[in-house]
Amino acid sequence: xxxxxxxxxxxxxxxxxxxxxxxxxxxxxxxxxxxxxxxxxxxxxxxxxxxxxxxxxxxxxxxxxxxxxxxxxxxxxxxxxxxxxxxxxxxxxxxxxxxxxxxxxxxxxxxxxxxxxxxxxxx
Numbered sequence: 001x002x003x004x005x006x007x008x009x010x011x012x013x014x015x016x017x018x019x020x021x022x023x024x025x026x027x028x029x030x031x032x033x034x035x036x037x038x039x040x041x042x043x044x045x046x047x048x049x050x051x052x053x054x055x056x057x058x059x060x061x062x063x064x065x066x067x068x069x070x071x072x073x074x075x076x077x078x079x080x081x082x083x084x085x086x087x088x089x090x091x092x093x094x095x096x097x098x099x100x101x102x103x104x105x106x107x108x109x110x111x112x113x114x115x116x117x118x119x120x121x122x123x
Contacts, residue, residue, distance in 0.1 A: 036051075037050065040087070047088075059086045062106070066102060068105075069105065071096030074091040
């Protein structure tokens, strides 16, 4: 099992350990802590997934961070209805794996949060 406790690390460790191919894969991953991801489509340069329970705050932050990657062509999300789960679409250029781009963005966001928490003085 993977040693990290960060939800995104666990998700992608599980996904990559499955040896997924780059084709349409309807996969539903349930994670410790309640984070659910459903992969709707996975190709060489395109990934579409649903991140259950997330809203505009997280999805805006995630898509903006994904777009800082020079290997990413498109990163956008859609929440069809007020209470529906967001669908994330990421397309990449060249040989850049879209899932790796998402994972890298999540790792950077986690690092920013860790850095910020380290700057908060303890009582």
